[in-house]
Amino acid sequence: MRFTERALNRLPRPLAELLLKYRETVKFVIVGGLSYVVSLTINYTLRLTVFDSKPVTALTIANVIGTVVSYFLNREWSFRTRGGRRRHHEMLLYLVVNGIGVAVNSAPLWISRYVFGLHVPNVSRTVEEISDFTFGMxxxxxxxxxxxxxxxxxxxxxxxxxxxxxxxHEVPAQAVLPAPAPAPVATDSPGA
Incomplete structure (x- = not known):
């Protein structure tokens, strides 16, 4: 039995059916979560070392690396049955969409930093970090x-x-105990 089937067997049947119905979106969110961790780790590694005064640059580099990870996982797992384009055309579209996605991701941080002025010396270091995390990540x-x-x-x-x-695969059979058999009905038989 596959890991997915074992995991779904542990859930109530309505929830398992819902997850299977939206499995593409669920897989996309899982891949996104993994890519988020990659981006978060790289972002803060860069911010705490070589790009300490350039948070937008650090976030952009982290998002580009997270995007590469997400392409391969999305292509081979989340959207494995989807397609319709040649591989090089698909990759080019993916890169364009993710280039726009990196800009969309970086825009709130840029706005908080350079439009709202939420950076040192205008605010404390703590407020700057909270703002950067909230708007960027x-x-x-x-x-x-x-x-x-x-x-x-x-x-x-x-x-x-x-x-x-x-x-x-379909919704796995849930490990549910069978309903108890009805109790025998006592009848009065004439020779008893």
């Missing part, structure tokens, strides 16, 4: 995620079932 990521999901479905991987799925 929360608001920016959320806006870019919604844009990317829409753009992948419309432009990058436009046709569903363009590639055969290796192993599509």
């Amino acid at each position: 929360v608001v920016g990521v959320a806006l870019a995620m919604v844009f990317r999901l829409w753009a992948y479905r419309v432009w990058v991987f436009p046709h569903d079932d363009a590639r055969p799925a290796p192993n599509r």
